[in-house]
Amino acid sequence: METELINYDKITRRIWQNLYKKTLPTLTEKELDNIKSINDEISLQDVNDVYLPLVQLIRIYMKTMSDLSFSKGLFLQKIADTQPFIIGISGSVAVGKSTTARLLQLLLSQSLKTSSVALVTTDGFLYPNQVLKEKNLLERKGFPESYDMESLINFLSAIKSGKDVEIPVYSHETYDILPEKELIKSPNILIVEGINVFQSTLNKRLYINDFFDFSIYVDAREANIERWYLERFKTLLELAKQDKSNYYHQFTVLDYDDVLKMARDTWKKVNLVNLRDFIEPTRSRAEVILHKDRTHKIDKIYLKKY
Numbered sequence: 001m002e003t004e005l006i007n008y009d010k011i012t013r014r015i016w017q018n019l020y021k022k023t024l025p026t027l028t029e030k031e032l033d034n035i036k037s038i039n040d041e042i043s044l045q046d047v048n049d050v051y052l053p054l055v056q057l058i059r060i061y062m063k064t065m066s067d068l069s070f071s072k073g074l075f076l077q078k079i080a081d082t083q084p085f086i087i088g089i090s091g092s093v094a095v096g097k098s099t100t101a102r103l104l105q106l107l108l109s110q111s112l113k114t115s116s117v118a119l120v121t122t123d124g125f126l127y128p129n130q131v132l133k134e135k136n137l138l139e140r141k142g143f144p145e146s147y148d149m150e151s152l153i154n155f156l157s158a159i160k161s162g163k164d165v166e167i168p169v170y171s172h173e174t175y176d177i178l179p180e181k182e183l184i185k186s187p188n189i190l191i192v193e194g195i196n197v198f199q200s201t202l203n204k205r206l207y208i209n210d211f212f213d214f215s216i217y218v219d220a221r222e223a224n225i226e227r228w229y230l231e232r233f234k235t236l237l238e239l240a241k242q243d244k245s246n247y248y249h250q251f252t253v254l255d256y257d258d259v260l261k262m263a264r265d266t267w268k269k270v271n272l273v274n275l276r277d278f279i280e281p282t283r284s285r286a287e288v289i290l291h292k293d294r295t296h297k298i299d300k301i302y303l304k305k306y
């Protein structure tokens with residue numbers, strides 16, 4: 001990792017937490033509770049030490065982006081429309097992208113009171129199970145070819161041009177794309193979270209990164225992510241016990257050890273392979289890498305130098 005990240009400043013949490021003046025409002029325990037996923041243990045200490053400086057940094061990027069587009073407008077002798085600021089968040093399956101994204105959404109909307117902050121996960125751009133089945137890709141869910149990347153790029157492009165857009169929605173409960181769509185109203189800030197947000201279209205002609213004004217990769221050791229994946233799986237099983245419409249319900253009636261073995265297999269054969277081959281290789285496209293220790297606490301932060 002160290003040689004690969006030569007163009008990053010490595011910053012310890014102790015240094016990072018003192019990098020900004022404590023001027024931003026923090027959250028209450030209740031506000032924090034509302035955004036946690038199942039099993040989360042994120043603390044207000046993390047919010048203060050890690051996320052508030054991160055919000056401060058994002059505000060610097062926002063100001064720079066707006067200055068640049070103003071100057072470009074002067075150069076072209078036309079008034080540039082203000083474009084939404086787009087933040088991409090990537091990392092392995094089960095590393096905690098959704099939690100990071102929800103926390104940032106809340107903190108950004110609190111610190112920039114006039115701004116609307118939308119959050120989208122790229123799960124919605126997976127092909128529906130029926131299509132994956134026809135393409136023989138059911139075992140490759142999450143791999144580059146399982147996403148409709150053109151649609152994702154068209155969505156980002158429409159958002160950049162200030163449009164309202166309807167997007168498909170994926171459900172972890174049904175393990176499939178839902179019939180209903182979600183309307184994303186043209187926001188001031190859009191956070192896009194997903195394992196594939198630093199990847200290109202399959203023909204490599206377009207990179208999603210080109211739409212991002214700021215980008216984050218959530219990082220951790222493989223063994224820790226595997227444990228989080230299995231813990232989340234167990235919680236999902238528990239939640240599905242009483243709910244027959246839940247995808248995980250079918251597993252609740254089988255032998256527990258067999259089911260856990262199956263989950264471990266899915267991690268090893270699908271999500272770990274995807275991480276090694278397609279997700280982790282995109283890590284150095286991020287402006288900031290947040291590294292978590294075994295308890296989800298962010299211990300190291302890497303900030304791109306150039």
Ligand SMILES: Nc1ncnc2c1ncn2[C@@H]1O[C@H](COP(=O)(O)OP(=O)(O)OP(=O)(O)O)[C@@H](O)[C@H]1O
Nearest residue numbers: 038039040041042093094095096097098099232296
């Ligand atoms: N800060 C945290 N503290 C404790 N647990 C966490 C934290 N962040 C995430 N988790 C747990 O780790 C697991 C994965 O988190 P989450 O669902 O946010 O991951 P994800 O990266 O969005 O996954 P996916 O790509 O599969 O949607 C969940 O069980 C979640 O509760």
Ligand SMILES: CC(C)(CO)[C@@H](O)C(=O)NCCC(=O)O
Nearest residue numbers: 093123141142143195266270271
């Ligand atoms: C939906 C994705 C691809 C990403 O969030 C992931 O959670 C997933 O379902 N992966 C497929 C293998 C599995 O069931 O874990």
